[in-house]
Amino acid sequence: MPSIGEPTWPKTLKTAMTAVLFALPAALLPQQAALARQQDGAALAVTHKSPFNCGKTFYANNWLPDHNPSGSIDWQDYGGDDVNGETVRATAAGTAYFYDAGSTSYGKWIEIRHSDGTRTRYAHLASMVRAAGGSMSVSQGTTIGTVGSTGGSTAPHLHYEQRTSTGAMDTSPTVDGVTVALGQKKAVTSTNGCGGSGNPYTAEEVCGSGYAVIDSAALTGGRTYLLYNSGNGYNCVVTLKSTNLGSASAVSAFLEPQGESRTTDSGSYAYYAGPVRRDAAGQCVRWGGSVGSSSYTSGFEHCG
Known part of the structure; x- marks a missing residue:
């Protein structure tokens, strides 16, 4: 046929x-x-x-x-x-x-x-x-x-x-x-974009078109992601939950270009914290996030 x-x-x-x-x-x-x-x-x-x-x-x-x-x-x-x-x-x-x-x-x-x-x-x-x-x-x-x-x-x-x-x-x-x-x-x-742990969102979807994951770190109860958009030079950080999905609980995401102030999104969210976007073309960044009491903070990295 x-x-x-x-x-x-x-x-x-x-x-x-x-x-x-x-x-x-x-x-x-x-x-x-x-x-x-x-x-x-x-x-x-x-x-x-x-x-x-x-x-x-x-x-x-x-x-x-x-x-x-x-x-x-x-x-x-x-x-x-x-x-x-x-x-x-x-x-x-x-x-x-x-x-x-x-x-x-x-x-x-x-x-x-x-x-x-x-x-x-x-x-x-x-x-x-x-x-x-x-x-x-x-x-x-x-x-x-x-x-x-x-x-x-x-x-x-x-x-x-x-x-x-x-x-x-x-x-x-x-x-x-x-x-x-x-x-x-x-x-x-489809189970695509379900987050593997049941989260219906992906980091790319939260940050938006043009962003791709370049690094991530595991947390107890979730994962925090660093993304980059080569088209505009912006980084983006998102923390996705894998527990208490659909219920408000403490979660955060932050991004800090070297030599500049830190931008943080934190609160009681059902699925994720972020997106935190910053122009960081040609700069090193510090990034991370938390789910409950579990947190991650990178060194200054991903320069350029």
Whole structure:
């Protein structure tokens, strides 16, 4: 069954376009040393979550035949929930690269290269958090764009791929513990952005678009995070709770550029303290936070 949202081409044209549109982007990517260490078809080592907000359920369609490329997933409406315009999150940590193929192929799309050399792709996006040609470090759950219908798409959906380090497709990708084999259609409920401990927020979501985690420290009952926005030179600190979620309890976050005063957000909060944002381009920062009586204070670090 052909994918909803994927164009129907004459067989010969479709084959030719597949070779060009889906092989060419990978050929243009910088070579990585990890590519030589794995073979096509190698199992993906990174654990992936759904590309949607915590608690969201959508259908994952692994169409067979006639999906391009075979093994990719189309995420589509589930029940009364419309996938169009939904927030798209990184399914695993890595470095995200942003592209725009215009009215053809993937349209607006993102590739995330993960620590083991594997890759994921997110296509037909309505919007991206970086302009085409940009890149950024992402954690699992970082917001990267929104669902749309750009490029060679005829209806809103998210085209999603998991690839080995050599670029070969994983034709039975697993997300949030659900394996979707060729020809299968399964409903998947996202745990992405749930904070791992049940917290429905992530540090990137609290700080806002453009911020990526560069450091963190564990607390009893939570974790404090330092983020940086390379676009504007600002740092941001957030402390996320992992206990007493939804109930007001003592939590704090602070940020102190070297040579300047400290900015602190503290109080009785249900989920987190912060965001505390400061312009710290070219400066060292001291940062930290607390949950109850457990606290962390860094030295001056992350200079530049």
